[in-house]
Amino acid sequence: MSDCLFCKIIKGEIPSTKVYENEKVYAFRDIVPQAPEHIVIVPKTHIESANDITPENSSAVAAIYESIPHIAKTVGVDRDGYRIVNNCGKNAGQTVFHIHFHLLGGCMGGKMY
Numbered sequence: 001m002s003d004c005l006f007c008k009i010i011k012g013e014i015p016s017t018k019v020y021e022n023e024k025v026y027a028f029r030d031i032v033p034q035a036p037e038h039i040v041i042v043p044k045t046h047i048e049s050a051n052d053i054t055p056e057n058s059s060a061v062a063a064i065y066e067s068i069p070h071i072a073k074t075v076g077v078d079r080d081g082y083r084i085v086n087n088c089g090k091n092a093g094q095t096v097f098h099i100h101f102h103l104l105g106g107c108m109g110g111k112m113y
């Protein structure tokens with residue numbers, strides 16, 4: 001999608017601080033971190049939100065989950081733990097409509113649910 005912020009970040013048209021990349025996944029530091037370690041993980045294919053996951057494109061989401069252990073280790077939160085968050089739609093506060101998963105780690109409180 002030509003006007004999608006995260007597609008532009010993936011293509012390098014907008015700068016980002018990359019922490020991990022493979023054939024299907026790109027991960028970078030959130031510009032407004034909500035935790036000491038706050039990484040945004042996106043599929044390289046444009047999927048708008050969790051509402052748009054299908055049997056045809058779900059391998060992109062699986063690739064994200066497969067990348068999570070590597071990313072957690074890279075930023076040093078694999079041992080102490082972290083939270084993975086996906087916001088879907090306006091009531092969840094989704095602001096960028098290219099599906100993404102927040103990895104939040106560091107000094108955090110307890111559970112949110």
Ligand code: AMP
Nearest residue numbers: 016029030031032040087093094095096
């Ligand atoms: P969400 O609110 O769940 O849609 O998450 C979108 C996230 O993208 C927010 O946490 C923003 O801070 C983050 N964000 C927006 N623009 C950029 C950018 N240029 N580089 C890194 N993170 C960004």
Ligand code: ZN
Nearest residue numbers: 004007046098
């Ligand atoms: Zn996109």
